[in-house]
Amino acid sequence: MRQRNLSRVLHTLAEGPLSRAAVAARIGLTRAAVSTLVDELLRGGLLVERGPGRSGSVGRPGTELLLADRGPCGLGAEIGVDHLAVCVMDLRGDVRVRLEHVSRGQGSDPAEVLALVGEMLRRATAEAAQAGLSPAGLTVAVPGLVARDTATVLRAPNLGWHGVDLAGLLPVDLGPVAVENEANLGALAELWSAHHGTPGRDRLPGADSFVHVSAEIGIGAALVVDGELLRGAHGFAGELGHLPVHPRGRPCSCGGQGCLETYAGAEAVLRAAGLEPGPGVRMGALSARCEAGEPTALRAVRQAGTALGIALSGAVNLLDPRQVVIGGALARLAPWLLPPVSRELARRTSVAAGGRNSPVPVTASPLGPDGPLLGAAMSAVRAALDRPGELVRGRAAGARWTATGLGGAADGASA
Amino acid sequence: MRQRNLSRVLHTLAEGPLSRAAVAARIGLTRAAVSTLVDELLRGGLLVERGPGRSGSVGRPGTELLLADRGPCGLGAEIGVDHLAVCVMDLRGDVRVRLEHVSRGQGSDPAEVLALVGEMLRRATAEAAQAGLSPAGLTVAVPGLVARDTATVLRAPNLGWHGVDLAGLLPVDLGPVAVENEANLGALAELWSAHHGTPGRDRLPGADSFVHVSAEIGIGAALVVDGELLRGAHGFAGELGHLPVHPRGRPCSCGGQGCLETYAGAEAVLRAAGLEPGPGVRMGALSARCEAGEPTALRAVRQAGTALGIALSGAVNLLDPRQVVIGGALARLAPWLLPPVSRELARRTSVAAGGRNSPVPVTASPLGPDGPLLGAAMSAVRAALDRPGELVRGRAAGARWTATGLGGAADGASA
Known part of the structure; x- marks a missing residue:
């Protein structure tokens, strides 16, 4: 229950900065309960404070809470028919690193493509590490049918992939891994950014x-x-x-x-x-x-x-x-x-x-062709916000993550 | 919360007779809590006991609980293009009275059709009263678009009805009234009877x-x-x-x-x-x-x-x-x-x-053309099972119901 409430605070702040009182009103908990949760998240480095009160002073009126722009981050990868892309997104939803690679996907060898994606992810996470960001999960967008709750691409006719299980081909040290159809991720990006209230939109x-x-x-x-x-x-x-x-x-x-x-x-x-x-x-x-x-x-x-x-x-x-x-x-x-x-x-x-x-x-x-990649990274960030305890532990212990399919990520989400 | 748990007991027993222990296991409450709820429902006449224990003895092993076949019942009505039908269904899901009328619906006057339906409902409920059944709600199936959460038929081209609000044309003394598209009710009948485990199917x-x-x-x-x-x-x-x-x-x-x-x-x-x-x-x-x-x-x-x-x-x-x-x-x-x-x-x-x-x-x-009418009656029964307190009160006080649209029924469902 505590983990769930920590997660609710994080998801509420994912929509934008708020005071403790506003968080309490949104999620229907007492101010005191929210303060305790917020303190834990501040100590864990998942939140920061901003406003008239000096940073670290608890509960001063006007102090806003926002998600950290350091610490855990989500990774998105897109396997397109003529390009590969990866990006690093912080908990606030800002893209911090983005890499693209023009490729010919039709008839490609999944192992080679995934090795290249892995290499791009390593470069992107190394760059993100300079900004104090460490990966807390990865979602991969593919142009094909993915069996529900698995990492298996059943059919991606425009890549020529059939029945390819990506689980063994994906990096194991970047947090939980999920594979998802690119159209689904494009739609989720649309849904989530509409709710997020992207500035100017x-x-x-x-x-x-x-x-x-x-x-x-x-x-x-x-x-x-x-x-x-x-x-x-x-x-x-x-x-x-x-x-x-x-x-x-x-x-x-x-x-x-x-x-x-x-x-x-x-x-x-x-x-x-x-x-x-x-x-x-x-x-x-x-x-x-x-x-x-x-x-x-x-x-x-x-x-x-x-x-x-x-x-x-x-x-x-x-x-x-x-x-x-x-x-x-x-x-x-x-x-x-x-x-x-x-x-x-x-x-x-x-x-x-x-x-x-x-x-x-x-x-x-308005997201246009960026939808699937952004949706993938958002999906990884949202899954991470479902597991605040792990984020804090992973950070404290420098633990290496183990890869799981979407099923694993979903388990995390419901914990 | 108590009302909700009473309702969960009723819905669990709508799938078939069970012992108290089995009900407790299904809904995840303690045996003691379920016994208290069951006692209240027995006193209210919504459940009966069957089995080796004499009726009224509490919790004897082997005693099964089942929904009453007297007391509250659901009414279904179907406005078809060439027929009208009404039926009375007890809480167990058994059709107890059914009346049909061949009519020409195309170009019909909604007030005349509804007056005829009202007359059929009166005959059906009078017959049901002989068996100790009293109406606890009505759902009407129409071959057209119904605005969500209203009793307004926006378009029923095969009747020639456009923008007809049925709320004022429906009986007010039969419990909460809902109006629903017939295809939806046919599908719900399919869904619910598949779950119900109709004998022989x-x-x-x-x-x-x-x-x-x-x-x-x-x-x-x-x-x-x-x-x-x-x-x-x-x-x-x-x-x-x-x-x-x-x-x-x-x-x-x-x-x-x-x-x-x-x-x-x-x-x-x-x-x-x-x-x-x-x-x-x-x-x-x-x-x-x-x-x-x-x-x-x-x-x-x-x-x-x-x-x-x-x-x-x-x-x-x-x-x-x-x-x-x-x-x-x-x-x-x-x-x-x-x-x-x-x-x-x-x-x-x-x-x-x-x-x-x-x-x-x-x-x-397997329901064939009966689906919409059965779905309508099932829908009324299920809505009634959502309001156990009202069922007991309505019975005790002989209170007359007030008609509401689907919105009202939905409020009842979430209470």
Whole structure:
């Protein structure tokens, strides 16, 4: 119970600095109980004080508490189809180190890719150590299906990985390790940053219930319902890319026919725009052509938007979300992609709109292609905040962590 | 807290008779605490004892507790497109009275329909009173969109009702009243009867996570995720009938094009089979022709199954359920409808199947067209079990109930 209350104090302060009294009001404990918890967290180095009182003076009016920007940190890694990225995020949610590497993921050897990711993580944590940060957990974003509560990538067709268990390939000294689908992490980043109140950004009106589309080569979606990610019975929910949009249309690599991905996937759109897909030739080039008013490019994006709008009409009719968010690489095409998407939604979701004349709003994610990496690091930070006792112990003893799958992290979360 | 624990005892016994010790083990309270709660419920007439001990002797080994089959009962009512039905269900879940009325719902006057339903409820409760049952709440199933936590039918196109608030049209003396979409209630009946362990029926393997399709004229679906109904942000989730299956296909009354309903709705299927839709000409006639091997009928059902399979492929790719259940009027066509549905799912959901070679299983609901009415009554019973104090008080004082919308019932549930 004490661990749980320590964790509640940390999560409350993850939304921004507060006084002790405000923390007590938010979590419904007495001021005295909160002061005791806060003292323990200050001693453990997980919180700091700021304000008119000198640092360390307890409970002076006006003194604000905030999460430490030294000590434990979360690590995020992203295995993309044409890039690798890692970042270090402190408990406040600020990215402190970020490294990227352009790579060709298609047909890659998982062991080689993971060795490279491990090397990047070592460099990033060494740099973070200079700022007094030590790793307290890692989440890895992958563009594929991850079996629920495991580190096994069942299918990542755009990497050519099938049934790869990453558990043995990930570093063991960075804290608990989790592997998660990148579309899910992009959506969680959206959810968490909407709640976090990122400066300069209003909280999204439909922040607790939305369909989040992301795309690199494939098209994935993640469904957030009442603030929770809908994972599906096996962890495979959100396969928007394989919704049939023209059931007698183009054959798809999945064995189906007329799947959304064959009309709006990056490869299909690039080809329709007259660009040969390949490493480095991505959405950036296409959006440049659209900006230049190039008719073939504009037509390609419009057609993709129409297909995406048809598939999303299905999703909206089924799920009745408050909002549709377009993230990932597609977010860059928003000015040209969103109008046809909105048009299809307006035509095809009047019933789900319950007689309201306004269809569900569609917006581009402000996080754009950074969503999955940020979501991965946020996920590691949030998991760490679930285990305050371990954070303090790990720090005190300089203990080495043992790697676990998501199951392990979830156990920690419920402890 | 006491009310909550009384309610937990009642809900535990709703799954079947148990000894005091078994109840204590299930809900994690001490034997002594459970005995006190049970005594109160026995005195209130909500439980009875059965077994070797004489009735009233406390805690004798082998004595089983079960919910009373007298006293409070739940009422269900169904407003269908061509029929009205009401039933009385005791706390054990047994239907004790059931009345039906063939009617023409299309273009009907809500006040007249509700007056008729009220009359049927009065006859049913009078009959139930003979068996010592008194109403403790009513749930009404309607074939349309109901605004979340209200009694307002926003759209019921097959009745021609738009923006009708039923609150003032429902009886005020039958306990708390709730209005709910019929597809949702059909799915809840499926969920609850799977858990209840109906005699002669195995618990469904995917009982906690499924897509439940129901159809009368329209096609609706309800999504059950981890044992909870997914309602959507406004209460409109599950509009499977308006998933675009052929986006450039037939115009739909919703303003869209190529919606599932235009291919697999009852009217479309009956016409394709050469039957003129109308009151009394429904799925029964069509299934008779299929049984007789009539080629036009078989082809019509096969085409409907293909369209349904395309739409369900979208739903399965998005939601990753453990099972698809076909309920309502379509359940009667199962022998001819399920093969094309399964074939489309097998072709189009290999990604969502995560590399497993077996697509999601599709079954016909054993409840069939009875699902919504049973779900309505079960919903009223379950809401009553959430308010044990009121049940006892209502009984003792002979108090008249006041009608409330779902919001009121939900308040009761959380008290």
